[in-house]
Each structure stands twice: as structure tokens, then as C-alpha cells.
Amino acid sequence: MLNKSKQSYKLAAKLALTGLLAVSSMTALSHSNVHAAAASASAGKNAQNDYIKSIYKLASEGKIPGLNAIAGKTPISAVHYKWGEPDVGGDLKGNHYEGYNLGMGKGEYSFGVNKSGVIYDLRNFGTSIDRTGGVKSLTFASVIKSLGTPKEVRFTGKDKIYVYHPSKAYELKFVGPSKVAKGKIAHIDHINVYAGKANT
Template sequence: MKLAKEGKAPGIKYVVHDSLIDDVRDDWGKADSDDMAGKGFYAVYGKHHAVFGYNKGSQLFDIRSSDAKLQKLTLLQIEQTLGKPSSTTKNGDDTIYVYETGKEFQLKFVIPKSTGKVDHISVFSKTGSRNNMAG
């Protein structure tokens, strides 16, 4: 939660709003895949257990981590530490537990019904998916 309040995910040095996808590419090379989805683009770096959402201005608005340490967590463990989520949504068989970290960021835990454990987390900017290049 502390890292998410700063726009960061554990084990990833890039920061939502402050980093560009170009920074990631310079350090980590070409993404395994890079596709448009929702309100932006998503670059997958499987070797690093990371996915970056970025807008047309190349600014990161979503940092996802599927680090093995996170994948051991259950909802009960999360709630014991952080309390009840601010909101919950469904995406197929996944349940997404959303924690507000302040005005700007959300920390999301994505838990598939099949495992009952975290698949990945997302540090998401509520405003960052907009096109900064638009007038």
C-alpha cells in the first residue's frame, strides 16, 4: 500500500505518471507483446513478471506485477492487512479487489476463482489513461 501511494509496484523501479514506456524499453528492451486495450496500450514483459499500461503520450498509467511472492496471497491475508476493499468488480472468473490509495492511485488485487490467490496486482492511475497529446 505504501508503494502504491507513490505510484509504484513492488520490485519494479518505474513509477506511474513519472515514467514513460520508453524508459522501460531502454532498460528492458522490446516487450513480449504490445497491444491496445481499453483506454491505452499494454506492454508485457514476461521475464520481469510485469505489464505496463501507457497512454498515447507514452506515460505509464498502470503497472502490473505477477511476482511469485504476490501470487501466494489470499483475500483473507490482504483484508487482514489492508481491511475491506473500497470496491469489487468481476472480469470473467476473476474478482478485482480495489483499494483507494489517495486521490490519484488505486491498488488492485486480481484473484481468479480457480485459485483463490492473487494472479497479479495493479497500481493504477485514475486519470493517467487520458491522451496527454490531445489539445
């Protein structure tokens, strides 16, 4: 009987120890999950901040992400050569816009073209398929956090436009809705790099 009692005691001690280890493992696991989630959120915010700053740097050179074109310098014929005829606006004369939707997560782009055939406005609409990255993931708040308050805010139709001046030659515009439903966050619809001197 004494032997059985010792065995029961040992079994109970093992079970208690196992339970204690399981609880402490779960606690450690939940702490590591919290830390991982916090690190992931922090990394996401840092990545978004870096992305916005890279947009600004490219804009200072007259460029936008995803394109080799330079506003005010690249002829639209170079885009036609690379991507073919545009989905919208290819048969227009004078100052006009041409648009390309490259499809399935590859993005949508638009070009303001002057009467000489030089691109004066580059637009990147990002992709509508994955809004967790790229242009569509940005908000006006994230832009301000990365670049500071814009020197100019414009309103056109239903759009609000934050205007930055990364260089004398170019304007960088973050365009999104001027109003959103209560409880919603206004995400950026597209970005522009505009070369005003080329818009002739």
C-alpha cells in the first residue's frame, strides 16, 4: 500500500509538473506571439515609411516606382515601344492622358503627354488586387508621418491632393478621397510626379 501511495504521489507530482510546464510554455508562447506581432507591425510601419521616402527620392529625379520614365524628358513613344498602345487615350492629339492597366497585380499607370509627345505627368495607381503593399496601402496620415505636413493641399472634385516639392522641377502628389465614410480611413488612390515646365 505504501508503495502504491508513493507511486500515486510521484504520478501526481509528474502531472502537476507537466501542467506547470505546459502553462508556462503557453505563457511564453503567447508572450513571443505578442512580441512577434509587435515586431511585425513595427517592421510594417518602417517598411511603409521607407517606401514613402523612396517615392519622394524618386520624385526628386522626376520618377515614380515601377517606371524608368522621367517626367519632362521621356517621350511617350518610349512607353509605346515597351508596352504597346495604351488602353486609354492613345489616339488623342495635343495635351492628353494615356493609361495602361498591366493587369493581375502588375499595376496601373497613366501619363500626361504634351503636344510634343513628352510625358509631363507620371501617375502610379498601384494595384487593386493587393492593397497591403504599394501605393494603395498608404494613407494621408502615413504620408504626413514620413514626409511632414505638405506645403499645399488641393481639392479637385472628390479628391484631396497632398503636394510636396522634392525638387524645383517636380511636384509629388499623393491623391486620395477628400471624404470617407465614418470609421473608414482614406487611402491613397495614386501618386503623381508632375513636371510643370513640360506641360506646354
